[in-house]
Amino acid sequence: MTTTDISNTDAPAARGGSAAPVPSSRRGSAGRRTGSLRGGAAPYAFIAPFYVLYVLFMIIPILAALVLSLTEWVGLGMPRFIGLSNYANLATDSSFATALANSLVYTLVAVIIVVPCALLIAQGLNAKGLRMRDLFRVAFFVPMVLSPIVIALIYSLIFDRDYGLLNASLDALFGLPHVDWLGDPTLAKGAIGFVLLWRTVGYLTIFFLAALQNVPAEQYEAAALDGAGRVRTFLAVTVPGIKPISAFVIVTSFIGAAQLFDEPYLLTKGGPGEATISVAMFIYRAAFERQQFGYAAAAGVVLFIIVFAVSQGLNRLLGIGRDS
Amino acid sequence: MSTIDAASASPAPTAPPGRRAERQKSPRRFRVRRGLLYLTLCALLVVFILPLVWALSGSFKQRGDIFATPPSLIPSPATLENYRNLLTTQPFWSWFAISIGTAAIATVVSVFVCAMAGYGFAKFRFRGKRILFAVMFSSLSIPFAVILIPLFILVVKSGLANPWFALIVPWVAPAFGIFMMQQFIVQAIPDELLESARIDGSSEFGTFRRVVLPLLRPSLGALGVWSFLQSYNSFMWPLVIISNTSQYTLPLGLNILYASENRSYDLVLAGAVLASIPTILVFILLRRQLLEGLVAGAVKG
Numbered sequence: 001m002t003t004t005d006i007s008n009t010d011a012p013a014a015r016g017g018s019a020a021p022v023p024s025s026r027r028g029s030a031g032r033r034t035g036s037l038r039g040g041a042a043p044y045a046f047i048a049p050f051y052v053l054y055v056l057f058m059i060i061p062i063l064a065a066l067v068l069s070l071t072e073w074v075g076l077g078m079p080r081f082i083g084l085s086n087y088a089n090l091a092t093d094s095s096f097a098t099a100l101a102n103s104l105v106y107t108l109v110a111v112i113i114v115v116p117c118a119l120l121i122a123q124g125l126n127a128k129g130l131r132m133r134d135l136f137r138v139a140f141f142v143p144m145v146l147s148p149i150v151i152a153l154i155y156s157l158i159f160d161r162d163y164g165l166l167n168a169s170l171d172a173l174f175g176l177p178h179v180d181w182l183g184d185p186t187l188a189k190g191a192i193g194f195v196l197l198w199r200t201v202g203y204l205t206i207f208f209l210a211a212l213q214n215v216p217a218e219q220y221e222a223a224a225l226d227g228a229g230r231v232r233t234f235l236a237v238t239v240p241g242i243k244p245i246s247a248f249v250i251v252t253s254f255i256g257a258a259q260l261f262d263e264p265y266l267l268t269k270g271g272p273g274e275a276t277i278s279v280a281m282f283i284y285r286a287a288f289e290r291q292q293f294g295y296a297a298a299a300g301v302v303l304f305i306i307v308f309a310v311s312q313g314l315n316r317l318l319g320i321g322r323d324s
Numbered sequence: 325m326s327t328i329d330a331a332s333a334s335p336a337p338t339a340p341p342g343r344r345a346e347r348q349k350s351p352r353r354f355r356v357r358r359g360l361l362y363l364t365l366c367a368l369l370v371v372f373i374l375p376l377v378w379a380l381s382g383s384f385k386q387r388g389d390i391f392a393t394p395p396s397l398i399p400s401p402a403t404l405e406n407y408r409n410l411l412t413t414q415p416f417w418s419w420f421a422i423s424i425g426t427a428a429i430a431t432v433v434s435v436f437v438c439a440m441a442g443y444g445f446a447k448f449r450f451r452g453k454r455i456l457f458a459v460m461f462s463s464l465s466i467p468f469a470v471i472l473i474p475l476f477i478l479v480v481k482s483g484l485a486n487p488w489f490a491l492i493v494p495w496v497a498p499a500f501g502i503f504m505m506q507q508f509i510v511q512a513i514p515d516e517l518l519e520s521a522r523i524d525g526s527s528e529f530g531t532f533r534r535v536v537l538p539l540l541r542p543s544l545g546a547l548g549v550w551s552f553l554q555s556y557n558s559f560m561w562p563l564v565i566i567s568n569t570s571q572y573t574l575p576l577g578l579n580i581l582y583a584s585e586n587r588s589y590d591l592v593l594a595g596a597v598l599a600s601i602p603t604i605l606v607f608i609l610l611r612r613q614l615l616e617g618l619v620a621g622a623v624k625g
Contacts, residue, residue, distance in 0.1 A: 042528035046444030047456065049437045053497035057475065058463060064474035121368065124361055138611070139369050142376070145603040147557040149575040150596040153582045154379045157589065163391035165378060172394040202372065252464070259467040261560045266579070280469040280560070287473050288564055300470040311465035 062304070069298035074291045086298035096299060098274045099282035102189065103258055103303075106278060109193040110200070110257035115250055118201050119242075122208030137209065140202030148199070152266030155195050156182070159267075182268050185275035192263045192276055199263075204253065207245050215241030247318030251311050258307045279303045383407070383593040390589055406594035416595065418570070419577035424602065426491040426573070427555040433496045434551045435544050442505025443536055447518060463499045468560070476564050487571040491562060495555045501547050508543035509536070549610035553603060574599045 069086055071079035090096050121140065125133055143151065158165045159181035170176040182188050215238060223233045239246075261280035264270050270277035270285075277285075279299065287296035377397060382390045383406055384399040410416055445457060479490045513536055521531040537544070562573045572580070578599060581592045 043444045043448035043450040043453075045528070046448070046532070047441045050441040050460070050497050050502060051456070053437065054460070054463065054499075057493055057497065058466065058471060061471035061474035061478065062466065064477070065470055068474060068477075121365075124365055127358075127361055130361070136365055136369060139372050142604070142607070143372065145553055145557075145607040146376075146600055147575050147578075147596075147603070148559050149578045149582070150379075150600055153578065153589075153592050153596055154375050156582070157379070157382070157390075157593075158375060165375075165395050168391075168395045198372070198375075255465055255467065259469050261469065266559075266582075280467070283469050283472065284560070284564070287476075293473055293477070297473050300467075300473060303467055304470040307467050308462075308465050312462070 065297045065300050065304075068294055069301045071294040073293045075293055079294060082294070086295050087302070089295065090298055090302060095274055095277070096279075096282055099277045099279045099299075102264075102275075102277055103260065103279045105189060106193065106196065106260045107254050107257040109196060110253040111250055113193070114197050114201050115204060115246075115253055117197065118204035118249070119208045119246075121201065121205045122212055125205065125209050126212040137202075137206065140205055142202070143199045144203040146199075148262035149266060151195060151199055152263065155191070156267055159191050183272055185272055188268050188272060188276050192260075192267060195263050195267065196257065196260065200253070200256070204249050207249050208242065211242035211245035212238070243319070247315070250318065251314050254314065255307055255311055258303070258310075379593055380597055382589075383597045385590075387590040390593070406590040407598070410591045410594045410598070414577065414581065414591065414595075415570070415572075416577065416598070419572050419574045420598075422487060422491070422571060423556055423574040423599075426488060427552050429488070430492040430495040430555040431548050431551040433492065434498055434501055435548045437497055438501035438505045438547060439537065439540060439544060440532070441502045442509050443532055445502065446506045446509035447513070447515070460499045460502060468494065472560070472564065479565060487562075487566055487573075490565045491573065492555065494558070494561055495551060498551065498554070501551065504547055504550075505540070505543065508540060512543065513539055546610055549606050552606055556603060 068079065070081060070083060072082045072086075073079035124130075125136055157163075161167060161178055161180040161183060164181070166181065167176075167178040171178065179187065181191050219237045219241065220233065223237050228236060259280045260278045261284065264276045264278050264281050265284070268276045270281050280303070283296045283299045283303070286292045286299060378395070381397050381399050384402045384404070386399075386401065386403055386405065389396075389399065441460075445453070475493065479493060517535060517539075518531060521535050526534065557575065558573075559575045559579075562576050563579075566572060566576060569580070574595075578592060578595045581588050581595060
């Protein structure tokens with residue numbers, strides 16, 4: 001992909017109000033043609049502040065997490081070295097297994113349900129001559145600018161068994177009995193999945209819409225001339241055209257959902273029982289409710305390894321960061 | 325809310341002039357399809373906006389009316405009592421000040437750091453660039469939960485648990501922001517401009533400050549808004565780092581109202597509305613600034 005492509009893909013994304021970069025061949029744009037100036041020490045001076053902060057608040061904490069994960073520490077006194085015991089304990093901890101399984105569900109919801117929904121909505125919004133495109137775009141995006149606590153409390157009012165809007169509406173409209181949305185293990189997971197969808201789908205739609213608007217119209221005309229049907233056109237023109245942004249959307253959705261904390265913590269406190277606890281919540285509980293800092297750090301390292309490995313795999317699979 | 329009325333009032337599938345050709349091809353099918361599209365989009369609009377409208381209306385309802393059956397969207401009687409109670413019985417302004425203040429500092433720092441690094445990556449060739457870029461890129465796949473505990477220990481043990489410092493720490497160097505800046509700089513700043521500044525004897529940093537930053541202003545606004553939202557809306561980090569209730573941020577403040585025994589939903593809804601005002605305002609600003617950036621980029625690029 002050339003630099004011209006980059007500026008093209010970038011522009012509609014920016015107009016869409018998304019504040020994220022568009023990931024068209026990053027390594028390429030960084031490494032190949034764009035850097036034209038030779039500045040001696042200057043470029044290092046420009047990137048230095050980032051790397052200083054990065055080392056201080058990212059690299060050092062990660063190394064510290066690795067060391068801490070090999071110790072037993074309650075937050076006071078000196079950590080006691082215990083080797084890999086924390087990891088051995090995690091392997092047999094049923095709470096951790098539940099947390100991992102739940103986080104897997106959240107990532108699947110994000111990648112298999114939310115991302116395709118966003119693409120569908122973007123397709124709809126991309127229809128030629130659509131009126132009020134901007135209104136829809138803004139309305140779908142608004143949840144993303146709200147605080148998770150605000151969203152959680154609105155939805156706790158909606159899902160409430162006795163007084164909630166959802167049950168009240170279902171009762172008033174169809175006379176249905178009240179359902180305990182947040183009190184049933186399966187329904188609670190579904191409710192959290194729905195809130196995740198509600199909060200993120202509009203944001204992702206912005207990316208897809210930008211990508212779709214960037215697919216050259218001539219390609220669609222060519223496909224139409226060739227007599228390609230809808231499915232054919234989608235597979236042969238749309239999918240390749242939006243691939244870089246889709247890859248980015250999939251990877252960031254995965255990473256976001258893998259570390260989901262706010263929704264389970266606020267909406268269900270991880271319950272009923274541990275039915276909705278996520279890995280991030282498991283880490284939080286171990287550290288800040290039970291003072292098992294070493295154990296929590298080990299769980300963090302496991303999460304890190306999984307997320308890092310999967311996202312690198314996805315990057316490779318989807319071709320992020322490749323030169324062409 | 326006027327947006328909803330405007331949306332649902334005109335789902336009529338009147339095709340704009342550009343669609344004449346297609347209309348002639350199969351006017352009925354097209355119109356049906358267009359109608360279905362508007363219907364679906366408006367249904368989605370309701371799903372997205374209804375909870376917010378309902379919460380907004382709830383914040384003006386008397387406590388007992390919030391859960392009235394059947395639920396209503398129009399508060400009757402409407403009252404400002406919830407807002408008055410929130411502002412008089414809770415340290416709302418203190419939460420607000422800490423949230424806004426720390427988010428503002430984090431925003432300024434991160435915008436500056438990202439603009440500098442983005443410029444370094446966009447406009448220079450230097451040894452180690454590929455590997456440094458790859459290192460930054462991979463930091464996107466580091467979950468915050470991993471560094472949560474060491475960062476907590478670092479901040480607490482180093483005596484830096486002053487909220488003004490602690491609350492900005494996770495947001496000052498987002499790799500995300502660097503990509504954004506790099507893309508904008510490649511697009512909006514021609515090399516020739518930098519060359520000529522150099523020929524005029526401008527120092528490297530002088531060029532950055534006097535030439536690059538002014539041209540980047542709309543994009544800086546966009547990044548700024550993104551950074552602001554990240555910090556202002558954050559919940560997990562303030563939750564672990566702030567233990568003193570007098571230093572609570574807005575999300576923590578709302579959380580204690582919400583998690584309290586009697587669930588003061590009246591106060592909570594009023595607080596939610598007030599807390600959302602800055603982010604929604606800031607979002608409106610983001611849109612305008614981004615459009616300007618686009619126009620500027622298109623003219624010069």
